[in-house]
Amino acid sequence: MKRRLALLAAAAAVASAHAAVERIQVVERVPFAPGVSFGEYGAYEKIRGIAYYALDPKAAANASIVDLKHAPRDKKGRVLFSSEFVLLRPTAATLTTLLYDVNNRGNIAIMGQVNGRSPAQNDPTTAADAGDGFLMRHGFSLLFSAWTWDVAPTAPVAGTPPSRPLVFAPPVTKGVKGRVQNEFTVNAPADIVTYAGMRGLTYEPAKANDPHAVLTQRARPDDARRVIARSAWSFVAPELAGGPGRIKLEGGFQPDTIYEVSYVAKDPYVTGAGLAGIRDLLSYLRDHPFEGAPAPRNVLMFGISQSGRLIGRMMHDGLNVDESGKLVFNGAYLQVPGAGGSAGFNSRFAQPTRHPSMMEEHDYPADAFPFTSTPTHDPASGRTASTLDKARDKQGNLPKLIYANTSTEFWNRGASLIATTPDGERDVAPADNVRIYGFMGAQHYVGRSKTRAPFTACVSTSDHYLPMRALIVALDDWTTQGKQPPASAYPQLADGTLTTVADYRAIFPKGVGITPPEQNLREPRLNFGPRWAMDGTADQVPPKHGDDFETRVPTPDADGNDKGGVRLVELQAPLGTHTGWNLRDPGTGFAWATSRFDGSFVPFARTEAERVAAGDPRPSLEARYATRDAYAAAVRAAADKQVAAGLLLVEDVERTLRENLGLYDRIIARNPADQGCDYLFAK
Structure with missing residues (x-):
């Protein structure tokens, strides 16, 4: 009898652990990239389905979901909703790492930046949609699902299939x-x-x-x-x-x-239900064989920009832990999240697409104290806290985390705050389960604009997608094998690689052709009223402002390139100055402000004669690299150094050599009088 009761109790525990996922409906199962074999992992397939959820507003695991208790319920007192998902996985039944990509405004993000190709119509189908197949060749199963509602429809393009964004229909709080x-x-x-x-x-x-x-x-x-x-x-x-x-x-x-x-x-949406949907879908797939394949050996999350901030908010609210008290992902990679995303996404009338810039959205709560993974004290509020205070499972475990920002996030998204005190006066070391990286000289995404407008300079060309690839593999090794990833590398106050905007302006070389901004984005302290901290309800709109949090920027060297952090190949063997900022053209207004996402690139003069004639203080290419072969040797040496540091994969060495030599050749061939930006890109 005791044994029978124990078995019944165990069965009930398993059932309750997945009560949030009622069922999964498969609506499409087809080959992905038909005819392509991705190395040792072979062919892939695409499964498109719908996950149906039922959340108990009384469950402790759901207490942080704003307005869930006010949403309509079924006869059992549960809040019901569903979300579409897409799964790409090897067709062979094998233990793989399930990598969940938080879609960005309804669009699959990871494949564009990591594989080099965004799927056409947001519907990964063909060999072309696989790009170079990096994620598949490394055996990742990729999962995408709908989690946000505020994605605007786009006009159809004649002659092409309609796009298939992943858009969420959350519960609605009627009458509010x-x-x-x-x-x-x-x-x-x-x-x-x-x-x-x-x-x-x-x-x-x-x-x-x-x-x-x-x-x-x-x-x-x-x-x-x-x-x-x-x-x-x-x-x-x-x-x-x-x-x-x-x-x-x-x-x-x-x-x-x-x-x-x-x-x-x-009628505000229960936007936090989208975060719970991610949590519960991962929890279900973590423990259940699915459509003939075993449960994954490992579960990771990945998010870019808005999507990275969402991961930060999930941990801030404890929504990375399921109803059974288990972590739903073992590790997460937050790419360009700026100050980390400990606000937004889960409040009444939340609009996840919004985030602040120099010119707009100054009152939207995208980031708020705490910012750091270890506790810090905020004198203004009297609080001492960290971003991970609610992120532990019932055994006290935390996920392993990678935060990676570019130079642009230090200027435009408060990135320094994830590793300093709120007053910007002292460094704060990351927690043992956290690594922080700063991709110096890079911008929010790899530059692609061929015009200066609406800015004053050509965009930065640094390719930080290559170290991203290395760090994704490192995160998988860290969470499955315990292999330590590269040491954190980011600008810090203690070594002088992080500084004030005033100091940056004083140090930045004169005569380069661009002038640094007067300010960076300072994260505001927003007071929405007494109910905001309790239940995410804003009583004060627009909010009252307190003193801003202090944000810092990387220190430039004599060439104007940022010190500290991850020394990209482009900065170890430079062809010019790469900055994280790009000022707006006065003709478009706000000449004092920076671009939301773009940095700048100004090439070195080709020869010493050209340098002297232009009044450029930076040594010319001729002075740095006697020949093209000498430059190639410098690039290869820098690449080898990155490989040794674990920040570049051997398979990507030739790519970085090709990219940098291509830019070298185009600079040499360019007429310096030509102020266009076409030369940045291969034809």
Whole structure:
């Protein structure tokens, strides 16, 4: 009898552990990249399905999900919803690492940056969609699912299949109202504009063309808002069905102006349910054989930018631990998350597509204290906390984490805060389960713009996708074999590689042709009222501002290239100055502000004669590398150094040599009088 009761108890425990996933429906199962064999892992397949969830609002594991308790429930008291998912995996039944890629605004992100090809129509199908097959050749099973709702529809392109974004339909809190606000700018005069976030949707007014809505304007973020007469503007229907609303202004909207519209909205989504859906899908697949394949040997998460910040928020809210108290991922890679993402994503009227920049979204809560993985004290609030305070499983284990930012995030997304005190005065060492990397001289994504506009300089060309590939493999080895990844490498105050903007401007070489910004993005302290910390409800919209958190930037060397951090091949064997910032062109407004995502590149003069004529203080290519072969040798030596450090894979050495030699040849062939940016890219 005791044995029978024990078996029944064990069965009940297993059932409760996966109560959140009721069932999974497979709607498509087809070969991926038919005819292609990816090394030792062979052929891959694509499984498209729908996961159905049931969340218990009374469960302790769901207590942090804002407004879940107010959502509609079934007869059993559960909140029901579903999400679409896509799984790419080897067809052979083998133990692999399941790598969950947090989609970015509905789009698969990891394949574009790591494999070198974003799937056409967001639907990975063909050999071309596999890019160079890196993730498949290394045996990863890739999982993508819908988690966010605020993705704007796109117009169909004639002659091509429709795109298939992964968009989530979350539970709705009916009858609830609240004030929301949206900031927006324009690059050129316009009569009608969209006021939602980047490629996103927003909550529309509860009352059509709300007569009590307020539109304001100001020149700088800290300037007083000036109200625009309500009679001078009106709400306009979306351009596309289901798209974001728009505003029409008499006399039109103008550059160099920050606009803000606020109004009462209704029926907020339970946006945090999307995070719980990720948690529970991973929990289910971690423990269950699925469609003929065994459960994975390892589960990892990966996110780029917005998606990386979402991982940060999951850990901040303890949503990386399932209802049974187990970690749902063993490791995570947060790529370019800036200050880490300990805010946003899980509050009433949350809009995940939004995040702050120098010019807009100054009042959206994308990041907030705590920022560091070990406890720090915030004198302003009196709190001592870390980002991982709620991230441990019931045994006290934490996932192994990689945070990687580029130079651009130090300028535009508060990246220094993940490793300093809130006042920016002292370094804070990462926790033992955390590695931090700074890809110096790189921008948010590898540069691809062939024009200067709407900025003043050509974009940075540094390829930080190559160390990303090495670190993904390192994270897998760390979580499966206990093999230590490369030591953290990021700018720090103690060694002088992290500094103030004022010092940066004083050190940066004069005569290069670009002038550093007057400021970087300073993370604001936002006060939304007393209920914000308790249940994610904003009573003060726009929020009140306290003193900003202090953010620092990497220190430049004599060439203007950033010190410290991961020394990319492009900085060890430089062809010019790579910065993490790029100032806006005065013609598009906000000449004092930096690009949200782009850095700058200014090549060295080809010869000493050209250098002297231009007044350039940086030694020329001729002075640095006597011949093309000498440059090639410098690149190979730098690549070998990166390989030894674990920051470049042997398979990628020839690629980095090819990329850098190609740029060298194009600089040599370029007429210095040509101010275009085409030369940055191979034809």
